[in-house]
Amino acid sequence: MSPRITPLTDAPSSASSGPSAAPGARRLAWLADDEDGNPVGSAFVRLPGAEGRSHVADLDLHVHPAERRRGVGTRLLAAAVRAAGDEGRRTLAAEVRAGSAGEAFLAARGFRAALTLIHVRLALADVDTAALDAAVARPHPGYRLLSWDGVVPAHLAPTFARSRRAMDDMPMGAVDHVTPAWDVERVRAAARAVADRGDLLHTVAAVSASDGTVVAFTELVVPGDGTGDAQHYGTGVLPGHRGRGLGRWIKSASILNARRGHPRLGGLLTDTADVNPHMRAINEALGYRPTHRMVVCQRRL
Numbered sequence: 001m002s003p004r005i006t007p008l009t010d011a012p013s014s015a016s017s018g019p020s021a022a023p024g025a026r027r028l029a030w031l032a033d034d035e036d037g038n039p040v041g042s043a044f045v046r047l048p049g050a051e052g053r054s055h056v057a058d059l060d061l062h063v064h065p066a067e068r069r070r071g072v073g074t075r076l077l078a079a080a081v082r083a084a085g086d087e088g089r090r091t092l093a094a095e096v097r098a099g100s101a102g103e104a105f106l107a108a109r110g111f112r113a114a115l116t117l118i119h120v121r122l123a124l125a126d127v128d129t130a131a132l133d134a135a136v137a138r139p140h141p142g143y144r145l146l147s148w149d150g151v152v153p154a155h156l157a158p159t160f161a162r163s164r165r166a167m168d169d170m171p172m173g174a175v176d177h178v179t180p181a182w183d184v185e186r187v188r189a190a191a192r193a194v195a196d197r198g199d200l201l202h203t204v205a206a207v208s209a210s211d212g213t214v215v216a217f218t219e220l221v222v223p224g225d226g227t228g229d230a231q232h233y234g235t236g237v238l239p240g241h242r243g244r245g246l247g248r249w250i251k252s253a254s255i256l257n258a259r260r261g262h263p264r265l266g267g268l269l270t271d272t273a274d275v276n277p278h279m280r281a282i283n284e285a286l287g288y289r290p291t292h293r294m295v296v297c298q299r300r301l
Contacts, residue, residue: 043076052180070275115173120288166236198224232270
């Protein structure tokens with residue numbers, strides 16, 4: 001007997017893909033159950049509201065291992081594809097582990113690999129704080145370091161918003177991507193969203209010593225209880241200021257702040273596109289080690 005596919009109530013999405021996530025996102029859901037009413041699979045489609053993501057629907061689909069190869073996943077995917085198309089989205093995207101059964105399932109149903117993300121972790125217990133102290137103290141003529149928690153200070157807000165352009169040319173492979181525009185209200189709203197869920201957004205920035213403008217930044221989100229692993233969000237250096245070691249400088253300061261300000265943290269997590277050798281080199285030099293690879297798969301609707 002075929003599984004029953006039941007659509008669940010639409011709801012605001014609590015998932016966040018980082019500080020760029022915007023209010024207005026919704027999530028659609030379906031549950032598959034067998035003839036006895038036992039759940040055998042589920043599918044969720046997140047409809048981002050953020051500028052630059054409003055054309056995409058994000059898919060999260062799971063089928064119980066014992067129920068695979070019985071058409072459950074195919075039927076859940078069909079429901080998700082129809083719904084995403086009805087919502088006016090042009091691309092359905094999913095992240096799956098590289099080499100997994102999920103990647104093969106999607107490839108057989110019209111999805112194509114658009115980008116590989118290398119996930120890495122820095123174990124804070126292994127950090128050489130003396131080396132990081134020396135790296136942070138090393139002069140970078142024409143620049144100075146600043147940091148803050150939560151919402152950016154008012155006097156830095158305009159140039160911090162402009163510094164987000166540093167990520168406009170971030171390598172994205174074949175991902176269907178639209179570069180979002182950032183303004184002061186958007187960066188403030190992103191910080192408030194992190195605070196509203198009980199976490200701490202910590203930012204380190206390099207500013208021009210001549211005029212105090214933000215030219216590079218890195219963000220770290222620390223769990224509200226200060227335990228487990230913290231997650232890096234955006235890191236970028238404006239094009240005119242690259243090649244001067246600012247990326248490694250600000251990230252070194254961020255690691256030190258996490259190590260000393262949150263002694264119960266276990267580690268720091270981040271992911272980098274495999275086509276971004278510059279950020280990968282910084283992470284490797286600072287001691288981050290690979291944990292796994294994820295593939296962004298996309299299907300045009």
